[in-house]
Amino acid sequence: MVNEIRSNEIALGLANAKERITSAAISVKRDPSEIALIVVTKTFPKSDVEILYELGIRDFGENRDQEGSLKADEFHLDAKWHFQGQIQSNKIKSILSWADVIHSLADLDHAKRINDRVFLAADKSNVSKIPILIQVSLDSDLVRSEGRNGIDPKEIEKFAESIMQFEGLELKGLMAVAPISEIPESAFARLAGIFSDFQRIYPDAKWLSAGMSGDFESAIHHGATHVRLGSSILGNRSYL
DSSP: OHHHHHHHHHHHHHHHHHHHHHHHHHHTTOOGGGSEEEEEOTTSOHHHHHHHHHTTOOEEEESOHHHHHHHHTTOOTTOEEEEOSOOOGGGHHHHHHHOSEEEEEOOHHHHHHHHHHHHHHSOTTSOOOEEEEEEBOOSOHHHHHTTOOOBOGGGHHHHHHHHTTOTTEEEEEEEEOOOTTSOHHHHHHHHHHHHHHHHHHOTTOOEEEEOOTTTHHHHHHTTOSEEEESHHHHOSSOOO
């Protein structure tokens, strides 16, 4: 009975989120099918992930390695796991054991370590690249200097050039989080300009991962191709 109630809750949340994604896309004359939904399952139990899978979700987001590795272990092989948290050097080996995509690359040392680990683990005759996104900071210089993750927009081209030298990494695009202190419309409008400039140089890097439960409609209005939703689907409290 508890599982049935929870399944109904998640189904309603998911249906509502999909409807809002569709409405946001149509309002700016975009095709809703072009927007990928990643359900962020951090702090929620694996039973919720199973429910989401049964409801058709295949893309799941996690911020912490320890939690993501437990949920991905012995899960359905066609599920795709997106790591979107701040990367720690000592967690890279573990992250690569379960994550299919890394959304939050913002450090060249981490890029090198990831690349080295990809080659170390690979069949040398057939290296499978790990898809990555560069996390761009939309914060002020002051906030960025206090340790928030992300590359200064002015440094993205230089950073991307360095990333392209690593044969084990596949540059898919950019990721960003809107600053708490700024109206999302303003932040994502800036991001759209940054992404447009970026794509002129890297036209094959087509992903723009932006927008969470509180601001994803604004992100879609400004070109997000991937939205990362948690609480709007799963609720505000954990069932752990």
